[in-house]
Amino acid sequence: MSPALPPYSDSERDDDSDSDLDVESVAGWEPPPVNREYDGDDLEMGDEEEHGGNVEATHVAETRFLRKPFIKKYGREAGRQVAGAEESAAGYAEYQERLQELDGNDWGPFRSQMDWEVARWAKLRGSTSTALTELLQINGVADALGLSYRTSRELNHLIDESLPSGRPIFERHEVVVGGEAFDLFFRPILPCLRSLFGDPDFAKDLIFAPEKLYTDAESSDRMYYDIHTGKWWWGTQNGLDELKPGGTVVPVIISSDKTQTTTFRNKSCYPMYATIGNIPKEIRRKPSRQAYILIGYLPTTRLEHIKNKAARRRALANLYHACVRKILQPLEATGLEGLDWKTGLGDVHHCHPLFAIFGGDYPEQCLATGTKNGECPICPCPTHELGDLAAMYEPRDIGAVLGALAKSEGNVTEFTKACKAAGIKPLFKPFWENLPFCNIFMCVTPDILHQILQGVLKHVFNWVKEAYGPEEIDARCRRLPPNHNVRLFLKGVTSLSRISGTEHGQIARILLGLIVDLPLPGGQSPLRLVRAVRAILDFLYLSQYPVHTTATLHKLDDALKRFHENKSIFKDLGIREHFNFPKLHNISHQSMFIKLYGTADNYNTEYTERLHIDFAKDAYRASNRKDEYFQMTLWLERKEKILWHEKFVRWRRFGSPAPAPRHPRIQMTKSPSVYGIRLNTLAAKYGIRDFETAFAFYAISFNNPTYNSRQIATTAETFVLPFQTINAFHKVRFWIDDAFGREGAPQVLDVLHVKPGYTDRRGRNVGGRFDTALANLGNGGHIGVSGYCVARIRMVFTLTETATSAVFRNNRPPKHLAYVELFSNFSAQPEANHGMYKITRFANPIVRILPVDQLGRTVHLFPQFGRVAPRDWTSSGVLDDCPRFYVSPWSDRHAYITVN
Numbered sequence: 001m002s003p004a005l006p007p008y009s010d011s012e013r014d015d016d017s018d019s020d021l022d023v024e025s026v027a028g029w030e031p032p033p034v035n036r037e038y039d040g041d042d043l044e045m046g047d048e049e050e051h052g053g054n055v056e057a058t059h060v061a062e063t064r065f066l067r068k069p070f071i072k073k074y075g076r077e078a079g080r081q082v083a084g085a086e087e088s089a090a091g092y093a094e095y096q097e098r099l100q101e102l103d104g105n106d107w108g109p110f111r112s113q114m115d116w117e118v119a120r121w122a123k124l125r126g127s128t129s130t131a132l133t134e135l136l137q138i139n140g141v142a143d144a145l146g147l148s149y150r151t152s153r154e155l156n157h158l159i160d161e162s163l164p165s166g167r168p169i170f171e172r173h174e175v176v177v178g179g180e181a182f183d184l185f186f187r188p189i190l191p192c193l194r195s196l197f198g199d200p201d202f203a204k205d206l207i208f209a210p211e212k213l214y215t216d217a218e219s220s221d222r223m224y225y226d227i228h229t230g231k232w233w234w235g236t237q238n239g240l241d242e243l244k245p246g247g248t249v250v251p252v253i254i255s256s257d258k259t260q261t262t263t264f265r266n267k268s269c270y271p272m273y274a275t276i277g278n279i280p281k282e283i284r285r286k287p288s289r290q291a292y293i294l295i296g297y298l299p300t301t302r303l304e305h306i307k308n309k310a311a312r313r314r315a316l317a318n319l320y321h322a323c324v325r326k327i328l329q330p331l332e333a334t335g336l337e338g339l340d341w342k343t344g345l346g347d348v349h350h351c352h353p354l355f356a357i358f359g360g361d362y363p364e365q366c367l368a369t370g371t372k373n374g375e376c377p378i379c380p381c382p383t384h385e386l387g388d389l390a391a392m393y394e395p396r397d398i399g400a401v402l403g404a405l406a407k408s409e410g411n412v413t414e415f416t417k418a419c420k421a422a423g424i425k426p427l428f429k430p431f432w433e434n435l436p437f438c439n440i441f442m443c444v445t446p447d448i449l450h451q452i453l454q455g456v457l458k459h460v461f462n463w464v465k466e467a468y469g470p471e472e473i474d475a476r477c478r479r480l481p482p483n484h485n486v487r488l489f490l491k492g493v494t495s496l497s498r499i500s501g502t503e504h505g506q507i508a509r510i511l512l513g514l515i516v517d518l519p520l521p522g523g524q525s526p527l528r529l530v531r532a533v534r535a536i537l538d539f540l541y542l543s544q545y546p547v548h549t550t551a552t553l554h555k556l557d558d559a560l561k562r563f564h565e566n567k568s569i570f571k572d573l574g575i576r577e578h579f580n581f582p583k584l585h586n587i588s589h590q591s592m593f594i595k596l597y598g599t600a601d602n603y604n605t606e607y608t609e610r611l612h613i614d615f616a617k618d619a620y621r622a623s624n625r626k627d628e629y630f631q632m633t634l635w636l637e638r639k640e641k642i643l644w645h646e647k648f649v650r651w652r653r654f655g656s657p658a659p660a661p662r663h664p665r666i667q668m669t670k671s672p673s674v675y676g677i678r679l680n681t682l683a684a685k686y687g688i689r690d691f692e693t694a695f696a697f698y699a700i701s702f703n704n705p706t707y708n709s710r711q712i713a714t715t716a717e718t719f720v721l722p723f724q725t726i727n728a729f730h731k732v733r734f735w736i737d738d739a740f741g742r743e744g745a746p747q748v749l750d751v752l753h754v755k756p757g758y759t760d761r762r763g764r765n766v767g768g769r770f771d772t773a774l775a776n777l778g779n780g781g782h783i784g785v786s787g788y789c790v791a792r793i794r795m796v797f798t799l800t801e802t803a804t805s806a807v808f809r810n811n812r813p814p815k816h817l818a819y820v821e822l823f824s825n826f827s828a829q830p831e832a833n834h835g836m837y838k839i840t841r842f843a844n845p846i847v848r849i850l851p852v853d854q855l856g857r858t859v860h861l862f863p864q865f866g867r868v869a870p871r872d873w874t875s876s877g878v879l880d881d882c883p884r885f886y887v888s889p890w891s892d893r894h895a896y897i898t899v900n
Contacts, residue, residue, distance in 0.1 A: 079208025186296025
């Protein structure tokens with residue numbers, strides 16, 4: 001069980017009896033066919049449709065995440081330890097045995113801590129090898145630091161000879177396609193997977209068996225989280241138990257994507273990464289945990305000597321599959337037979353590494369599956385039906401495809417016709433042909449980065465630009481108020497070129513606010529366009545949920561349905577003639593894959609895209625650009641040795657690393673930003689009106705908790721402030737706990753800025769920034785806006801010890817207080833079409849002084865611009881100029897759960 005989930009309910013019991021097993025049906029097990037493919041046609045994908053129903057309240061589905069899940073464990077001995085396995089050192093103890101004699105030196109084989117720290121800096125954070133050598137050759141530097149090396153070459157020799165390799169080294173192979181040889185650099189796949197399985201940093205968190213999670217005791221609302229909670233692992237385990245009872249499934253996740261290593265020379269690199277689904281996704285998603293391993297560099301040749309384009313495409317596809325087949329071929333036998341692998345704690349399991357997921361963008365998916373560009377790589381939907389949500393087809397027939405591929409040794413014409421009839425290109429021995437339990441069409445999962453952000457959302461954004469024109473969209477973009485989680489495009493968004501996935505994610509946070517009350521040119525109603533944008537944003541945010549249930553999957557499907565119901569507006573505006581493009585169709589499979597493999601963050605390529613920096617770009621820069629792959633692989637091996645030794649030193653000195661500390665929900669600086677601000681300057685600097693009255697109300701109510709409002713008002717008339725200066729803080733940090741209630745989930749940083757205007761170094765006036773936040777009026781919950789009110793924070797301050805003692809007689813008040821201006825209350829329901837709450841800024845605002853801990857989080861507001869955004873409004877002043885706003889739920893995932 002993943003440690004990020006709460007423990008299962010005490011009422012749940014482990015039932016090992018076969019008669020009570022709730023086993024998914026998987027076609028092809030009885031008995032397994034010769035190709036041993038995994039066919040998901042009978043995965044009961046519709047068995048839960050009756051339970052979701054329509055959500056009556058906004059947060060009913062999400063509230064279920066806060067309960068402890070009910071867990072049904074796999075009843076057989078899946079993932080059991082191997083009895084009688086030979087005991088031997090494991091993890092860091094095994095690594096220590098491979099080192100030379102340490103003689104009590106915690107940093108060995110380095111002489112001292114300084115010797116080790118300099119080596120670590122040089123390989124992980126340092127400059128070039130030449131610069132390091134020049135530094136160490138300065139007279140006296142190496143001796144003063146007590147270093148055992150004086151040049152970069154000597155350091156490399158020490159690393160190569162004295163540090164054991166925690167992961168296998170790269171090998172160079174030749175792959176011959178069409179009579180031409182190509183270099184392929186890769187590591188043996190099985191030792192790579194074994195090193196991940198045996199990493200001591202993952203040992204306590206490894207998952208060995210599938211589970212079913214439910215939000216209720218009746219098992220009507222299933223929960224999906226890590227891979228082991230999906231249907232694929234359960235079904236595969238059931239099929240494997242028919243052959244090898246008690247084995248441990250090791251889901252192999254492969255990702256590949258070509259990337260540029262240089263900016264101007266058009267030099268590219270084709271890395272391939274691997275990880276295993278036994279490692280929880282909260283670990284896999286963090287590059288610092290090194291749960292992904294680079295297993296190879298594929299050839300990047302374009303085969304330009306082949307002049308016929310069709311022949312060139314076929315040759316490139318065959319080259320790709322020949323290379324990947326050579327890398328993954330060891331999985332063909334071991335997937336069925338299994339191997340005894342040891343965890344970092346020394347426990348031995350009989351492991352079956354099975355190819356489960358292929359991560360890549362759409363061209364990669366077509367290349368891997370052998371489908372034609374422009375088609376769906378998952379199902380045989382005709383190209384003219386890709387834009388129709390009703391055109392939902394079962395996944396491609398893997399049996400028919402394998403039957404066609406079996407004819408590759410015969411007549412070429414018959415082979416080509418058979419492949420065409422099966423719906424794929426004529427591939428010669430694709431890499432997945434003989435992999436056990438593999439249906440490649442069920443392995444190419446929809447991807448948030450490439451298919452939603454860089455696919456569907458990119459198209460919708462371009463359609464919106466064309467519908468409204470750039471001038472008014474950019475004018476509104478330049479007048480949005482700032483927020484910590486939202487990027488301000490002060491030069492507009494319509495002129496951006498080569499927009500990255502991160503930038504599309506930022507555009508998604510403001511897109512609806514740019515068009516919500518903007519009329520369409522020509523007088524057409526914009527309601528369908530607004531509904532379509534809202535629906536695709538809902539789909540994007542729901543797709544990124546780290547936990548899903550049957551109920552939230554209904555919401556996901558409903559969002560896509562609403563988009564298709566309203567997309568015709570783009571046809572009516574003459575922007576689109578059809579919607580038959582693969583990425584729009586592909587996301588319709590999202591719910592199916594979440595049920596199969598868990599939530600989409602299990603296989604989002606955004607994680608491996610980040611690895612390109614370390615394993616491709618930085619590695620290439622470390623080479624001399626000649627025969628670069630030899631140098632890149634050696635550079636990476638040395639870096640991995642240093643990283644592994646760093647973890648070993650930490651273990652040797654401190655034992656197992658303690659879990660990351662939890663931050664307090666509100667974090668303030670130790671010292672105020674400004675001391676001794678006089679009260680008579682607050683209006684000019686902070687825009688504060690009548691501080692004395694607001695403070696009097698707070699102090700009297702705090703000292704006299706039984707007073708009613710009339711008694712407080714009467715007493716305030718004679719209240720006299722015993723101080724004339726206060727100390728101000730210009731920043732408040734919120735560490736927000738996971739909105740889904742997951743134990744151990746990382747906290748998210750949110751920052752509130754409360755800073756007056758100032759003059760910069762060039763003498764220019766910079767406007768003040770007073771952010772808005774959710775103020776808890778006493779009964780606010782974990783999610784939802786009930787009990788909250790939007791407040792603009794004008795000042796965060798503290799009193800001196802003398803002033804505090806003079807005002808508060810009996811009880812000590814909270815140290816940090818906030819002067820806030822309240823907006824109008826939230827309406828009972830958000831607006832029907834765009835789904836956002838409307839609030840109003842009062843001309844004479846209601847002011848309060850609240851303890852800072854009554855502030856929940858920051859909140860972003862969209863000004864209600866009207867038909868045309870007033871050109872005298874600015875980003876820094878719009879909160880003062882605009883009287884009406886929409887509350888944005890798009891600033892981050894927590895806001896989407898809370899303000900929705």
